Amino acid sequence: MGFVKVMSVLVVLVAIGLKLVHDNTPPVIPGNLPKEMRALRVHGPGNATTLGDVRVDTIPVPKVERGYVLIRVRAAAINPSDIYFLRGIYTSTGNDPSFPAAAGFEGSGLVVGHGGGLFGHMLLGQRVAFGAAGGGAYAEYIAVKEDLVIPLPAEMNYPQGAFSMVNPLTAIGMLSTGLSEGHQAFVQTAAASSLGKMLLRLSKVQDVPMIHVVRRAAQKQLLVGLGAVPEHVLISTDNDFVPKLRALSKQLRATAAFDAVAGTSTAQLAEALPDGGLVYVYGALSNEPVKDVDPMVLMHGNKRIGGWHLRVWTDNLYFPQKLMYIFKTRALLTTALRTDINGYVSLDNFVTEANKYMGAATNNKRVLVFK
Ligand SMILES: NC(=O)c1ccc[n+]([C@@H]2O[C@H](COP(=O)([O-])OP(=O)(O)OC[C@H]3O[C@@H](n4cnc5c(N)ncnc54)[C@H](OP(=O)(O)O)[C@@H]3O)[C@@H](O)[C@H]2O)c1
Structure with missing residues (x-):
């Protein structure tokens, strides 16, 4: 575990060396966070072609524990796996979802809080991409494990950054x-x-x-x-x-x-x-x-x-291998691994826009953006 932490700190140091930019928004200190947030959740199953009972709920802002950072989400990717999840027929674990289920498997945003420790402190105020293996990216805030966060390249905006992982x-x-x-x-x-x-x-x-x-x-x-x-x-x-x-x-x-x-x-x-x-x-x-x-x-x-x-692939990698792949990926995010975005979606028009996306997906990628 000591080795993992050392490597994690190295990631941040290298990332900072790669000239990361800070968001102009001042980091929110945990005491000043809102108590509630809006989040898109699925309350019941649809079927293979129809979204389930998808609602925008007002729920508590997640608590941030040690080993996690709190991110103010600025954009979240809409991928086929998210649509399957919203149909109620897919989860990251392969099990039946238990409703209500928080949707959204990846996104980008600003780190506004952490659960303690040097790594979390170093990430505070950074623009990052994150993975949310258990869902929850379609919300104004998300608590994410520190090792599922990649500092965004300086030239990448939040909508593009939302497609950095999956x-x-x-x-x-x-x-x-x-x-x-x-x-x-x-x-x-x-x-x-x-x-x-x-x-x-x-x-x-x-x-x-x-x-x-x-x-x-x-x-x-x-x-x-x-x-x-x-x-x-x-x-x-x-x-x-x-x-x-x-x-x-x-x-x-x-x-x-x-x-x-x-x-x-x-x-x-x-x-x-x-x-x-x-x-x-x-x-x-x-x-x-x-x-x-x-x-x-x-x-x-x-x-x-x-x-x-x-x-399954990442679960079977040793930590240094994971780091190597993350860096390789990050280096290609604006070139070979870029995503062309064709539409911007809000929480309020999400269902209509998600249906349009799955109807004809080629060159029709949409991103959920938050103000
Ligand atoms: N296993 C994993 O870990 C993993 C991870 C990431 C992604 N994926 C999978 O990767 C795939 C691509 O994701 P993406 O985000 O790149 O998708 P995307 O940009 O939304 O594009 C989907 C593409 O699939 C085509 N398509 C849809 N239904 C089809 C069918 N029945 N036969 C042939 N082509 C069809 C669409 O063409 P039209 O315009 O003609 O509809 C479109 O070109 C998805 O299946 C996703 O679930 C898997």
Whole structure:
């Protein structure tokens, strides 16, 4: 634990060395904090396509304990996992949510209080991005564990900073997992998503061949505009999609696939990958279970289907590894791992805007902002 603390202090020192800027808002000393805050919470389940009973509640500002900092939230990301959570069908732990459940898995803001200790003191007044594995980012204040906070780069504003953890770390983590398991080239589905675009840019930075699967011609154009090799972008709705993917995977030696879609997509990938291929399922955009997998394909081709989740990956990292990945991610936040924001949302119009986002998600990312 001593080592962890020392490393944590080092993170802050290095971060300060990286010329962090302070927010102009003076830090609130805990005694001056408001007693109550507004927070978006889900009170009951919806279903696979409809949000649950989502309400803006007035609840107490959280108490900040040792090892935690109190953040005045300025922006929070809206990602597919947040939508699943608001539908009442997904939690960070995979268990059934107990209602009312505080929503929002990541955001950015100003550190206005801490539970004691040097690390918390050093973070006071810093602009930070934070992860909220248990939810709660869609609120005016949140108490977050000190090691789930990254000081924001000086050039990053709060809305951009709100997207610093979930997708960027997933892009870094999945690619590292795939490479460390011996794969040298990859296929990815839903490649026009924010995360898909990060994987595309990262694959170019790291010189890793990647095949990008999208479902519409306009999405192919988008990726080619971002520098994808046109022949390496395939459209899943084309009649000859699977044979084309099989030939290209063989040519590029793409032995692993990152699948955000599930449903029949996973089966198509397993069929198309070369023998020994592995499909990492990391999303459920089709709202369907993995289905129609031919057992003969798995047996005779020695192929596997597995899951990948950010929380599971980070839980299995040693602290120095975690730090290394956080720094690697932070260094790329304004370039390869940036998120394009297409709409600003408030607590009051959240439900309408969230529904618009999930209706057509490509280049339609929204962020919740607080005054
Ligand atoms: N496992 C993990 O730890 C982890 C971590 C982070 C993210 N994720 C997952 O990563 C995925 C991408 O997240 P994001 O924030 O980058 O998403 P996003 O920016 O909201 O984009 C979603 C993309 O998926 C496409 N899409 C939706 N339904 C589809 C379907 N049935 N078939 C094919 N494409 C479909 C959308 O295209 P249209 O415009 O055509 O709708 C859009 O391009 C999500 O599934 C998310 O849950 C997983």
